Amino acid sequence: AQKVTQAQTEISVVEKEDVTLDCVYETRDTTYYLFWYKQPPSGELVFLIRRNSFDEQNEISGRYSWNFQKSTSSFNFTITASQVVDSAVYFCALSPFPAIYSGNTGKLIFGQGTTLQVKP
Amino acid sequence: DADVTQTPRNRITKTGKRIMLECSQTKGHDRMYWYRQDPGLGLRLIYYSFDVKDINKGEISDGYSVSRQAQAKFSLSLESAIPNQTALYFCATRQGQGSSGELFFGEGSRLTVL
Numbered sequence: 001a002q003k004v005t006q007a008q009t010e011i012s013v014v015e016k017e018d019v020t021l022d023c024v025y026e027t028r029d030t031t032y033y034l035f036w037y038k039q040p041p042s043g044e045l046v047f048l049i050r051r052n053s054f055d056e057q058n059e060i061s062g063r064y065s066w067n068f069q070k071s072t073s074s075f076n077f078t079i080t081a082s083q084v085v086d087s088a089v090y091f092c093a094l095s096p097f098p099a100i101y102s103g104n105t106g107k108l109i110f111g112q113g114t115t116l117q118v119k120p
Numbered sequence: 121d122a123d124v125t126q127t128p129r130n131r132i133t134k135t136g137k138r139i140m141l142e143c144s145q146t147k148g149h150d151r152m153y154w155y156r157q158d159p160g161l162g163l164r165l166i167y168y169s170f171d172v173k174d175i176n177k178g179e180i181s182d183g184y185s186v187s188r189q190a191q192a193k194f195s196l197s198l199e200s201a202i203p204n205q206t207a208l209y210f211c212a213t214r215q216g217q218g219s220s221g222e223l224f225f226g227e228g229s230r231l232t233v234l
Binding site: 009035045047050093108110111 | 165223228
């Protein structure tokens, strides 16, 4: 079975603090994709990053960074020097690697989401 | 204009009414999905379609039906709405084989069933 767990339901920080959002996944597949999406108060889902299971290099994009560790089945997301505009619900998601498995639905399996509140 | 468009964006209805949520896309993707978002539960898959003649149930399809009228259009229907179908609904698209895997979402349709 495939599953994504975001154990932190809500996190509240003060602006300029660093914050890490945890994501733990379960899958029997040897190849898969992991994603993070952001949902601001306006409600739309904004794609942040895609990482395939072959690539365990950490990635940094501005104030955002991602730590992928296959050994612990985790794909954590860190925001450095948080800002009020970072306040949102963040979703981690898992998907089988497409074009390899017959019958692969291509669906994303989402975690429950973590609500981040950044206070001024 | 958005690549994935959902209508209506907001709808309030009464128990027992039939409701249709529509989704259209300009990305040319063959795969389309309907998800439902509830607080604390994340997004759960209702139905998905690989092409016009290929429609599949997701994990929570009971009480819902879908129609893939064309490659670009995928509608979700609630034949007889009930209050626990109050949720935020998202349509999404994805390219088929060989794609990089990203789902592209519509802006969401908020449905309230009284």
